[in-house]
Amino acid sequence: MAGTSSSHIVDPGAVSTKSLDTLQSDAQRKLLDVVDKFRRDGLGEILKLPQIVVCGNQSSGKSSVLEAITEIPFPRKENLCTRFATEIVLRRDATSSISTTINPDKNRPDVEKEILKKFGKVIHDFSELPDLMDEATKMMGLGEIGGPDSRAFSRDVLRVEICGPDRPQLTLIDLPGLIQSTNKSQTKEDVVLIRNMVREYISNELTIILAVVSAKDDFANQGILERCREVDSNGSRTLGIITKPDFIRVGSDNEKNWFELAQNRDIYFELGWHILRNRDDGELDTSFEQRNASEEAFFAEGKYQELPRSMVGISSLKTRLSQLLHNHLKKELPGLKKELDDKLKDVTEDLDRLGKKRDTLPEQRLFLTNISTAAYDLLRSAVTGNYADQFFSANMNAAIDAPENIRRLRAVIQHLNIQFAAKMRKVGSKYRIGSPRNGGSHSMDVEIDSEDEEGGNKTNTVSEDEADDTDTDSIHDDTSGSISAPLQKNLSRQAAVSWVLQVLQRSRGSELPGNFNPMLISQLFWEQSERWEMLAMKHIERVASVCDEFVRNVLQHAATPEIVARLLELRVEAALASSLKASKEELQKIIIDKASHPMTYNHYYTTTIQKMRQEKYSRKLMQMTNDAKVSVDRKTWEAGPGYSRVTYIDPNILRNNIDRSIELDMDKFSAEEALDSQIAYYKDELKYFIAAITKQVIERHLVSTLPLNILSPSVVVELSDEDISYIAAEPAEITHRRAYLETRKATLEKGITTFRRAIGGR
Secondary structure, eight states: OOOOOOOOOOOOOHHHHGGGGGGGOOHHHHHHHHHHHHHHHHHHHHHOOEEEEEEETTTTSSHHHHHHHHTTOOOTTOOOOOEEEEEEEEEOHHHHHHEEEEETTTTTTTHHHHHHTEEEEESSBGGGHHHHHHHHHHHHOOSSSTTTTOSSSSEEEEEEEEEETOOOOOOEEOOOOBBOOOOOOSSSHHEEEEHHHHHHHHHHEEEEEEEEEEEOOOOOOTTHHHHHHHHHEEEEEEEEEEEEEGOOOOSHHHHHHEEEEEEEHOOOOOEEEEEEOOOGGGGSSOOOOHHHHHHHHHHTTTGGGSSSSGGHHHHHHHHHHHHHHHHHHHHHHHHHHHHHHHHHHHHHHHHHHOSSOOOOOHHHHHHHHHHHHHHHHHHHHHTOOOOOOOGEEEEEEEESSGGTTOOOOOOOHHHHHHHHHHHHHHHOEEEEOOOOOOOOOOOOOOEEEEOOTSEEEEOOOOOTOOOEEEEEOOOSSSSSOOHHHHHHOOOOOHHHHHHHHHHTSSSSSSTTSOOTTHHHHHHHHHHHHTTHHHHHHHHHHHHHHHHHHHHHHHHHHHHHHHHHHHIIIIIIHHHHHHHHHHHHHHHHHHHHTTSSSSOOOOHHHHHHHHHHHHHHHHHHHHHHHTTTEEEEEEEEOSSOOOEEEEEEHHHHHHHHHHHTSOOOOOHHHHHHHHHHHHHHHHHHHHHHHHIIIIIIIIIIITTTTHHHHOOOOOHHHSSSSHHHHHHOOOHHHHHHHHHHHHHHHHHHHHHHHHHHHHHOOO
């Protein structure tokens, strides 16, 4: 303790009375050694430790009781009252010393706390104690009682630690007396302050309460008894102390009442009552030995002779307290051990939540490397679809890309890519070309779900009879984000040919009639695929949003909120933005490629054209064959006289039909051929575009790069010292919190070690 020193002390009690060692047995001393070590190690600030609290009304004789037990001469002045709690710590030591400190009220401002904590005085004789207490009183800001702007009481605690070879290891607390009535020196606020202070001390279940009542006043009016019964209803840890019995008039009803109280017949305490006769004003200069002899003579006369010697006098009180303390400690120490273990567990968990200490740059870099390694492992597992870690828990009843399932990134990306591919096939074209009829060409019919004007669902199947430019509704996708495409138009086969014919007539070159300009396919394809860029951009932005949300989940799992905020600001948001930018630039390259002259080396293109033409001619031939059928009646003889109807194909009619099927309109013929070529090329290019977006854009720039680009260990290595410190340095409040927790943990560990050595390891 600050300010403690060893010196020769003039101790009247040490030479005039028996040793205070009578307060303790050997068994009790062993237990109190543990408690004393706890207190010296600072555990009194953390745990509720066993102690004796002396409390009562003002002028009840509390200080005299404390003085008689400890044999320490407390200051006595006229109208003097206890204005703050005084903690008397008696410690056994080879040398004698007296030191004092002030424990500030926890509600004081920090500046005042620091000033009071610096108070540390050493005295060499008990005669110096009054001046010491006066100085402590002024330090606490308590001026003269009744003086202007003077506070009457303080919640600060004066700690007096007295060491010596004959001292027991014991702590006793002298509390300010409860105020019965207010006056100019003691306000209502003072009444409340003292009442709360007393309640706080006596509510501690490890505290033995010495409830002091003065025989000068009716005990029914002494509020301390009510306070004690509120916190200790059966009196299991309350010992009543009756003082000033010499003021009781012999033979009066008052004497009868006090004797019934002393014999536990009125206000019952499980620990019972005890009577002390303290020194009166004329005996203040007598020694403790003289005080004890006078008390013994007093209780040897009158009705006091009838009382058991175990409940009168200071000597029997010490013996009583000795046994009481021993039993109390045996009962409470197991609970104290459990409290030690629980608090150490809590402190350790709090420290673990703070992470490892990182005051220096190497500590900060290691700290950030550990975070990056954890994040990298999760990112890599998510990209490859390895969901073994608990981090990847999922809600099987929620949508695949619902927020609670976003951690299973690969599953979500696959889901979004599949949706994108389906959307491109369903609504990627500007025109939806209907079914051919009566010799029409290849069908591009695809059934799609779209919302009608009332918001319901319908299935659109386009036929030749529909209007040439019937508009479908906007397409929405509730599962992969809102994609509201421009209106898609439905065209019948005839309307589609008209569209091609219109473009053909305005794109003529030097080609022969019946052929078409090679650039015609380009213009048709560009117009038909003009929605691709918008749909691809929506898909890219949706995937980027999912990746952003997933990365934030990973960081929040791997680091504390303040670290996550700094990582996002300094590195992660920029990396995600860069990936999105690169993906959009890749998309633009693909769109530029799409805008060039059509080019393909995939046999799928020619195969599709051949199949379309084969289907068209097969359909025409079937129709012409049906039209060439002729039915005639033929006489039959096998079954008897009669006729049967016979159907056959008239080759002349079939030939005439074939001749008439030749398209004489050269432009229309060219338009039909160009439309089929455009349809085949669109299908071929659509497959390539879907593959390019999902592989070259989504995978290359947004997904597969996440583990390396976001926060891999290699990224941390490249960070500057300034960046490392900015990200990983602890805030001042965390540093202070860590220091506080580490000190608390060390104190608790010392306590557990002390407990195991003294009581046995459990």
